[in-house]
Structures are given as C-alpha cells and as structure tokens.
Amino acid sequence: MESYTIGQAARLLGVSVDTARRWADAERFPTRREGTRRMVDGPDLAAFCVEAAQEGDDGEEAPYTSARNAFPGIVTAVKLGTVDAQVEIQAGPHRIVSLLTREAVEELGLEVGARAVARVKSTSVFIDRL
Secondary structure, three states: OOEEEEHHHHHHHHOHHHHHHHHHHHHOOOOOOEEEEEEEEEHHHHHHHHHHHHHHHOOOOOOOOOOOOEEEEEEEEEEOOOEEEEEEEEEOOOOEEEEEEHHHHHOOOOOEEEEEEEEEEEEEEEEEEE
16 A cells, blocks of 8 residues: 655646645644654545645645646546456546556556546546556
C-alpha cells in the first residue's frame, strides 16, 4: 500500500501544503507519523479525494493549464473483470474512468491509493503508474 507525505497529498489534491495540513489537523483525513513526517495512507487519501470532489466548488477558481492532456491523480477504484478492467482516477476535481485490459492493470500494479497519470488522446485514456 502506498503512503504519501502531506506535500505529495497536497499536489494530488491540487491545494497548498498549508491547506492539506489544515485538513489533516481538522481530521478530514487520517495521518500517521513516520519519524518527523506526517503520512497519509493511499486508500484514505483516495476516499478523501472522492469526498472533496463531491463537495463542489469552494469559491476558488481552478487553474488553467496546457498540461498536454495529462491528469496526475490517485486511483480511487479498480474493478477487475475476466479480461477487462475499469480504473477510476481522481485528478484534482476531475474523476477519470478508463477501460483497459486486466493484464495492463496487473502489470502496472494499479490499486486503490496508487498514484497514476491519466493521459487522454481523443477518446482513449492511457494510464501511467508513477
């Protein structure tokens, strides 16, 4: 299971490190200590990402970017079929769903809480495991 520092969690959530710390202090998502670092377990961060995205706009404008159709985020769900699979990624406020082969999901080691990048080309979404 992957774990993230508060700084990494902030980047995945699309907020400042101070905001992520305030949310952790307010117990919006659980953290634990590893030495001097506060860590967030991947599944806990994934659940919080989904919850935060469903809360809607907090009054701040989302940044505009020409990121070449790459959406870094965190895997929030994996549904495996016999041959195919469905992977959901929460990339900031965006929920991205991709259908790919089960073999690809297994080779990439995709699981809830893993960091990943969804790359969009026309109607195809490619996922890179970080």
